[in-house]
Amino acid sequence: MTQGAFAGRVVLITGASSGIGRAAARAYAAQGAHILLAARREEPLREAALEVEAFGVRALPVRCDITQPEDVERLMREAQAAFGGLDVLINNAGVGLFGPVEAISEEQLRQVFEVNFFALVRVTRAALPLLRQRPGGQIVNVSSVLGHRGLPLLGGYGAAKAAVNALTESLRAELAAERISVLLVSPGFTETEFRQTRLHAEGWRQSPPPLKQMSADEVAKAMVRASRRHHRDTVLTLPGRLMVLANRLAPSLFDRVARRMVTRMAKRPEP
Numbered sequence: 001m002t003q004g005a006f007a008g009r010v011v012l013i014t015g016a017s018s019g020i021g022r023a024a025a026r027a028y029a030a031q032g033a034h035i036l037l038a039a040r041r042e043e044p045l046r047e048a049a050l051e052v053e054a055f056g057v058r059a060l061p062v063r064c065d066i067t068q069p070e071d072v073e074r075l076m077r078e079a080q081a082a083f084g085g086l087d088v089l090i091n092n093a094g095v096g097l098f099g100p101v102e103a104i105s106e107e108q109l110r111q112v113f114e115v116n117f118f119a120l121v122r123v124t125r126a127a128l129p130l131l132r133q134r135p136g137g138q139i140v141n142v143s144s145v146l147g148h149r150g151l152p153l154l155g156g157y158g159a160a161k162a163a164v165n166a167l168t169e170s171l172r173a174e175l176a177a178e179r180i181s182v183l184l185v186s187p188g189f190t191e192t193e194f195r196q197t198r199l200h201a202e203g204w205r206q207s208p209p210p211l212k213q214m215s216a217d218e219v220a221k222a223m224v225r226a227s228r229r230h231h232r233d234t235v236l237t238l239p240g241r242l243m244v245l246a247n248r249l250a251p252s253l254f255d256r257v258a259r260r261m262v263t264r265m266a267k268r269p270e271p
């Protein structure tokens, strides 16, 4: 039998076809967990499942668009049939949005909230009956440093993540009596496909990230550590932590820093 802090436990990860989710699948598998991998793209999901199986645990890739209620219901049926319940839910799937508040379209904003917030709520509700079947369940919501402090040109995305933060706090209190722990993990700049797949306001593009990025594997390692220790709130990258602290201590000074970022971060549309 596989050894590790999560030996024999069942972990469902949304957005497991790439980036942080795929790295998290390997990291929990390395700790002995069986992994349900959910995302829309089937080929990368299958590859991710093979990476998981290399650790000697079971992997079940399930094609699932979390914005589609019937996909989410089928995902939970497959989880129940294959594993008889869930121990950990990682709400990781997400999409970004770049551009000033004035220029992002309402449709883009709704799309970002649909994936990052409403679908997270949908998956969480659907997973709760399965989490209740086992002792010591856990929900890990993947937010962002931007859910703690807004930055220019990232207002739509940050707003969706701030909604995730608020929801996480409510859910944590609501589920405490059932001993289901609810954690928040907030990555900073991480090297993934995120910047290629995110939505942009028309004509707006971001310059390469100004700060050193974490690798998806480093984020996944930190996530597993938080999960093992039931650490309620994990903010990642040193600049990310400093940003949250600076905003708490001197918000108006941080506003000035944020203003300067507008010109540094963006390639503006040609007039």
Ligand SMILES: NC(=O)c1ccc[n+]([C@@H]2O[C@H](COP(=O)([O-])OP(=O)(O)OC[C@H]3O[C@@H](n4cnc5c(N)ncnc54)[C@H](OP(=O)(O)O)[C@@H]3O)[C@@H](O)[C@H]2O)c1
Pocket (backbone or CB within 6 Å): 014, 015, 016, 017, 018, 019, 020, 021, 038, 039, 040, 041, 042, 064, 065, 066, 067, 092, 093, 094, 095, 096, 115, 142, 143, 144, 145, 186, 187, 188, 189, 190, 191, 192, 193, 194, 195, 197, 216
């Ligand atoms: N990279 C960063 O700098 C950074 C920083 C802070 C927070 N985050 C957060 O970290 C999480 C993971 O992002 P990442 O950096 O790993 O980006 P990524 O490589 O683009 O991964 C995003 C994942 O979400 C999945 N996804 C998107 N829409 C979906 C949908 N409708 N249904 C199911 N799955 C969906 C994608 O899979 P399919 O396309 O196959 O569906 C993919 O597996 C996100 O919540 C993101 O907001 C990232």
